[in-house]
Amino acid sequence: MSTIKHNWTKAEILEIYNTPLMELLYRAATIHRKYHDPNTVQVSTLLSIKTGGCPEDCGYCPQAARYHTDIKGNDLMTVQQVKAQALRAKSTGSSRVCMGAAWRNVKDGKEFDQVLEMVRTINKLDMEVCCTLGMVTENQAKRLAEAGLYAYNHNLDSSEEYYKEVISTRGYQDRLDTISNVRKTNVTVCSGGIIGMGETIEDRAGMLVALSTLNPQPESTPINALVAVEGTPLENEKPVEIWDMIRMVATTRIVMPETQVRLSAGRTQMSREGQAMCFFAGANSIFAGDKLLTTPNPDVNEDLKMFELLGLNPQKPFTKKSQPNTVEAKESKIKSLNEKPKWSRPEHKIKGNKETKLNSKASK
Ligand code: SF4
Numbered sequence: 001m002s003t004i005k006h007n008w009t010k011a012e013i014l015e016i017y018n019t020p021l022m023e024l025l026y027r028a029a030t031i032h033r034k035y036h037d038p039n040t041v042q043v044s045t046l047l048s049i050k051t052g053g054c055p056e057d058c059g060y061c062p063q064a065a066r067y068h069t070d071i072k073g074n075d076l077m078t079v080q081q082v083k084a085q086a087l088r089a090k091s092t093g094s095s096r097v098c099m100g101a102a103w104r105n106v107k108d109g110k111e112f113d114q115v116l117e118m119v120r121t122i123n124k125l126d127m128e129v130c131c132t133l134g135m136v137t138e139n140q141a142k143r144l145a146e147a148g149l150y151a152y153n154h155n156l157d158s159s160e161e162y163y164k165e166v167i168s169t170r171g172y173q174d175r176l177d178t179i180s181n182v183r184k185t186n187v188t189v190c191s192g193g194i195i196g197m198g199e200t201i202e203d204r205a206g207m208l209v210a211l212s213t214l215n216p217q218p219e220s221t222p223i224n225a226l227v228a229v230e231g232t233p234l235e236n237e238k239p240v241e242i243w244d245m246i247r248m249v250a251t252t253r254i255v256m257p258e259t260q261v262r263l264s265a266g267r268t269q270m271s272r273e274g275q276a277m278c279f280f281a282g283a284n285s286i287f288a289g290d291k292l293l294t295t296p297n298p299d300v301n302e303d304l305k306m307f308e309l310l311g312l313n314p315q316k317p318f319t320k321k322s323q324p325n326t327v328e329a330k331e332s333k334i335k336s337l338n339e340k341p342k343w344s345r346p347e348h349k350i351k352g353n354k355e356t357k358l359n360s361k362a363s364k
Contacts, residue, residue, distance in 0.1 A: 004216075004217060004256075004257065004258060005212075005255070006212065006213055006214075006215045006217070007213060008208070008209055008212045008213060008255050009209065010202065010205045010206055010209050013205040013208050013209060013212075013251060013255060014201065014202065014205045016250075016251050016254050016255070017201060017204065017205060017247055017248075017251045018201075021243070021246070021247070024247065024250045024251075024281075025246070025250060025277070025280060025281055027250075027254060028249075028250035028251075028253040028254050028281045028282045029280055029281065029282065031253055031254055031257050031282065032253055032257075032281075032282040032284070034257070035257045035258050036260075036284050038279075038280075038284075039311055039312055039313055040284065040312070040313050040314075040315045040319075041279065041283075041284050041285060041286060041307070041312045041313070041314065041315060042095060042096065042220075042260055042262075042284060042285040042286075042314070042315040042319075043093050043094045043095060043096070043285070043286055043287075043288045043303075043314045043315070044094060044095070044096040044097070044098050044128075044130065044262070044285065044286070044287050044288065045085075045086075045089035045094040045096070045097050045098070045287070045288050045289045046098045046100060046287050046289060047077075047082065047085050047086075047089075047097055047098065047099050047100065047289075048074075048100050048101075048102075049076060049077045049082060049099045049100065049101050049115070049118065050074065050075065050076045050077070050100075050101035050102055050103065050111075051063060051071065051072070051073050051074045051102060052065070052071045052072065052073025052074070052102055053065045053073045053102060054102035054103065054104065055104050055169070056104050056134075056167065056169045056170065057167060057168055057169045057350070057353045057357070058157075058166065058167050059165075059166040059167065059197070059232060059233040059234050059350065059352060059353050059356075060166065060194060060197055060226055060227075060228075060229075060232060060233075060234045061229075061232065062229040062231065062232055063102040064232070066353075066356075066357040066360065067231050067232050067233070067356055067357065067360050068231060068360035069229055069230065069231035069232060070230070070231070073102075076101070076111050076114060076115075077118075078114075079114065079117050079118050079121055082097075082099065082118045082121065082122070083118075083121050083122070083125070085097075086121075086122045086125055086127060087125065089127075089288070089289065090125060090127055092288065092300045092304070093288070093304070093314040094127070094288055094289075094314075095127060095128055095314065095315055095316060095317035095319075096127060096128035096129070096130055096150070096151070096317065097122050097127055097128075097129055097130070098130035098131070098132060098151075098153060098190075098287075099115070099118060099119075099122075099129070099130070099131050099132070099133075100131075100132045100133075100153075101115070101131075101132070101133045101134070103133055103134040104134050104135065104169070104170070104343070105133075105134040105135035105136065105341065105343055106133045106134060106135070106136045106137075106140045108140070108336040108337065108338050108339065109336075112140070112143075112336075113329070115131065115133065116143060116144065116147040116329065117147075117329065119131065119144060119147040119148055119149050119326075120147050120148055120326045120328065120329075122148075123147070123148030123149075123150070123323070123324065123326045124148075124326060126317060126318075126323065127317055128150040128151065128317050128318065128323075129148060129149050129150050129151075130149070130150060130151035130152065130153055130190060131144060131149060131151075131152055131153070132152070132153035132154065132190075135154075135170070135174055135175075135177075135178045135341070135343050136152070136154075136178050136181055136182065137181055137337075137339050137341050138181040138184050139334065139336075139337045139339065140181075140339075141181045141182045141184060141185050141187065142184070142185055142334050143332070143334050143336070144185070144187060145185035145186055145187045145324065146327045146332060146333070146334050147326060147327065148323075148324045148325065148326035148327075149187050149324065150187065150188060150318075150321070150323075150324060151187060151188045151189070151190045151219065151220065152182040152187050152188075152189060152190065153190040153191065153222070154175055154178045154179055154182070154189075154190075154191055155175075155191055155192050155193050155194070155222065155224075156172070156175050156176075156191055156192070156193050156207055156210050156211060157175075157193045157194055157207075158193050158194065158197060158199050158203050158204075158206075158207050159199070159202070159203040159204075159205075159206025159207045159209075159210065160172045160206065160210065161203065161206060162197070162199045162200075162203040162206070164346070164348050164350075165198070165199075165350060166197055166234075166350070167350075168346055168348050168349055168350045168353060169345065169346075170343055170344055170345070170346065171344040171346045172210075173344065174343050174344050175191075176210075179191060179214065179218075183216075186324060187324075188218075188219035188220070188321060189214075189216075189218040189219055189220075190218060190219065190220040190221070190222065190262075191211060191214075191218040191220075191221060192211070192218070192220075192221040192222035192223055192224070192252075192262065192264070193207045193211075193222075193223070193224065194224040194225070194226050194265070195223065195224070195225060195226065195240055195244060195245070195248055196225050196226035196228075196237055196238070196239070196240035196244070196266070197226050197234055197237060198234070198237055204248060204251075205251075208251060208252060208255055208256075211252075211256065212255040212256050217256045217258065217259055218256070218259055219258075219259060219260065219320065219321070220259060220260040220261075220262055220285060221252055221256060221259045221260070221261050221262065222262040222264035222285075222287075223245070223248050223249055223252060223261060223262065223263065223264060223283070224264040224265040224266060225239070225240035225245055225265060225266025225267075225269065225270075226240060226265070226266065227265050227266055227268075227269075231356070231360065232356065233350070233352040233353045233355070233356040234352075239266075239269050240266060240269070242270060242271070242274040242277075245263075245266070245270065245274070245278060246274070246277050246278055246281050249261055249263070249278045249281045249282055249283045250281035250282055252282070253281060253282025253283075254282075260284055260285045260320070261282055261283045261284060261285065262283065262285035262286065262287065263275065263278055263283045263285070263286050263287075264286075264287055265287075265297075267286065267287075267297060267298055268297060268298055272306050272309070275306065276310055279310065279312065284315075285315075286303065288300055288303055
């Protein structure tokens, strides 16, 4: 019988987060050892298969078309380009390729078919394939599963309350609905969030309530530290303190013992010692590669040196779950429904996002 607790309250999570640090680390590390090999870290490579020009208004994101940052957009990559990058990632120890497209939601058609082909191609390289493509319907999730998708990423970003201060073009329930659509397949769920966006500790706990009360809990949870990019509404936010990151990782480990907790954006701001403490606190996954979609990330060689120094080994693909089958396009039994789903357009407006959009226009 599973011993995972699914009814965490905000008060309980806050109490854990605020535990004296040495006690918190000991508790998190003890749980970590019970559920995982502490010397193994899963390595993912994040690939931006379609960059920029996104219609959403996520306050942290340089890919939102309305903010006019320095991001150079590109059309959807070809299957061959993706395959070449995946092979490169594999040769440097990555077990998973996560493909990100700056879309509000998946739309049936030529581009989605191309992404399905990318999924088939990478799965056949015996690597775990993850996609982060925005909101998906149940039928689209099933088509991704049939192609051999291993994981789908869809972050909750923050607590439901603070989410409204960061994003106005879609609602929290849309995120939960997408996760629930993915759960109707065999694809694993990757969902986490970002700290350092101006949220309170209560908001961090609120996000962990939302994630940990999902049943099952996400198989992986990225914890990002905001990378404040010039031109976005959150450009002036202060860098996240390493202690906040360590506390967030440790708390996530305690409330979600089986989840792979991923150190994601913001690693360039962290020392090796800081990262080592995060691994001790229960982080057991990183993103590798010099770019995380569009923001900087430590060099692959730096990470390899850090692994050697700390005695860490990259996790082999399909350690936690077996490799999915790939059904070829011509044999597919799940056809496109050409749906036009009605994802929400919330009424709330965010002053900072509106001002940044207006300032971007004025400076053009
Ligand atoms: S985070 Fe994703 S959905 Fe939001 S603006 Fe960036 S690319 Fe678009």
